[in-house]
Amino acid sequence: MAEQDISKAVCRLKENPKDLATIELLFRRLNGKAARYAGSILHDRQLAEDAVHEAFIKAVGNIRQLNDNGKFEYWFMKIVHNEAVRIIHANDRFVLVDDLEKFDYALAGGGLGKAGSPEAVAESWEAAEVLAAAIDNLNLIHRQVILLCYFYQYSGEEIAKLLDIPHSTVRSRLLRARLALQDIYARYEGAGSEEGKRSPQGGKANGR
Numbered sequence: 001m002a003e004q005d006i007s008k009a010v011c012r013l014k015e016n017p018k019d020l021a022t023i024e025l026l027f028r029r030l031n032g033k034a035a036r037y038a039g040s041i042l043h044d045r046q047l048a049e050d051a052v053h054e055a056f057i058k059a060v061g062n063i064r065q066l067n068d069n070g071k072f073e074y075w076f077m078k079i080v081h082n083e084a085v086r087i088i089h090a091n092d093r094f095v096l097v098d099d100l101e102k103f104d105y106a107l108a109g110g111g112l113g114k115a116g117s118p119e120a121v122a123e124s125w126e127a128a129e130v131l132a133a134a135i136d137n138l139n140l141i142h143r144q145v146i147l148l149c150y151f152y153q154y155s156g157e158e159i160a161k162l163l164d165i166p167h168s169t170v171r172s173r174l175l176r177a178r179l180a181l182q183d184i185y186a187r188y189e190g191a192g193s194e195e196g197k198r199s200p201q202g203g204k205a206n207g208r
Helices: 003-015 020-042 045-061 069-091 099-106 118-136 140-151 156-163 167-198
Strands: none
Touching: 003 020, 003 069, 020 045, 020 069, 020 140, 045 069, 069 156, 118 140, 118 167, 140 156, 140 167, 156 167
């Protein structure tokens, strides 16, 4: 569904907010992306779905407040963000993300579906797990900017508006997030090396 099609759908919805076919069309178009983003904040699949559903209800209910139909997706994602933050404050807790959800949001956009040898596929999955774990270890404000910038391809200006922070703060958080990721990666690689040395299968560690 192209941006132009979204604009037309929003136009129809403004004329008839009870147009169920158009509501379902927009929901199918945006649900996956919104759920991954909410999941990256909440670390819980059900809470993420709740946030998206509540956000979509609010978006439909306030659709006539949107001045630019072409900005619906961005506007909707902002509502999703606010709903996720509201749920965090209401629950005052985080829960662990399961492997499937971790894979989904860490690799939004793909990369593992490419053909290759079994060894290459295994390495890709291992890299995906390390990436997901590294992102998972970032604090919330840094995890948000990393996902919005590199996985969802929002510009710095768009992230600033979405999070209601200055553009300079976005740049600062991105820098700190990237430095934190480098540090986390280094620790994972170090742990992997130590495990290899301790393993009976570690050829170099056994002088083979």
